[in-house]
Amino acid sequence: MDPLSQLSFILWGVPTTLAISILSFLSGLALGIPLAFIRVYMGKPFQVMVDLYEKILRGVPEIVMMLLLYFGVGLALGLKPFDEAFFAVTFALGLRSGANQSQIFRGAIRGVGESQMIAARSLGLPTSQAIIHVMIPQTFIIATPGLGSEYALLIKDSAYAFILGVLETMKRTDILRMTTFDTVFPYFASAFIYILLTFPLATYLDMWGSRKRKELGL
């Protein structure tokens, strides 16, 4: 196979890599934002629960979570859709990302500051409305660089899916190695693709977030 067709063979895995990363990122967002606000604004028992969740999901290797979800929950317990490797991987990464994003947003909430909440309350906004209209938009701006790194991390960690046979970028790289007996080019090609997937977007988000923050005096 010429290098170009090798490259294109690997590239066919990119949509799956993106699907795993984006879906797990969104699940992480859906988990992380509420967890962060619960951690900051609700009582002690909730704080302890959120902390515990974060500690566990950040402490356990992601591959352990994936195998547990796939073999333990999906195959042994027969719980759908975790009997499919794609979903087991995505969900495991989503849970871990929820823990990371909870920390990112918690830092951002601190960055926005309690004063914005007091100002919102002085207008008669209930806490929930103040969170939605005053805190969340500003937390997103502060969180953007961190969210960019989190996204890059998920792109990279989606490569673990190859162990469970999901046909994504890494798996296709591996197939290429086995069929061509070339142990160098496929990995370079793959590395190049991963850098293209992570670096530009993460850098852009980092710059955008920092600029916006400066512009708004946040």
Add this chain to the structure above:
Amino acid sequence: MADTVMECRNLWKIYEKITAVKDVSLEIKEGEIKLLFGPSGSGKSTLARCLALLTTPTKGDVFHRGECLTRPGVNLNKARARIGFVFQHIWLFHHLTALGNVELGLRRVLKLPKKEARERATKALREVKMEEWANHYPAQLSGGQQQRVGIARALAMDPYIIILDEPTSALDPELIGEVTDTLRALAKKGTTMFIISHEMQFAREVADEMIFFNQGMIVEEGPPERFFTKPSSDRAKRFMERLIKRTTKE
């Protein structure tokens, strides 16, 4: 006789280690302007926040227009919507334009339709002479302009009283005038206000009554002229002298 708009009786606020407000009672009537002043750390902000229902007093009651709002079960959000509050450090919403800042409460608290909220917000900005700056973000405005937007944000909600916690003390000296001028205009229109300020010239002009506050307590209260001519307490006298010396030096 005018109605009492806001009142507190035997108000206490005790933090873990500090008693910030000690047994304070005061009353503001409709159209009246009371001006509170006193040393830093004496509990002025704490008192203002208790009166605005932004913190819960430890003891004592706060009444607004005859209704006790320190009882359990009171809808505080509903009450806060009609109490204007202007902060020392301004605290505009960074992510919203001047207009957005003023509109937020109108849209989300009073639930006005878009068009009506826009009209009312624009009117409030016009009142503080900030209409031209409606589409600027707080970071693009000077401190004085920001504080005028802060006043418009409170004003737009049609408050029956505005509480201002040192509205000019975070501003550069040359920007104070535009804010005090805005407040003078409100005073002329008969707006009921509780103002914490150390702008003595301004105080003398607008206040119906001045209150000297120290260590969480009202030390002396009376018409401004009395403070400027012969304050009865020594502490107030010395404090006034220092303030006046400071302002004439500048």
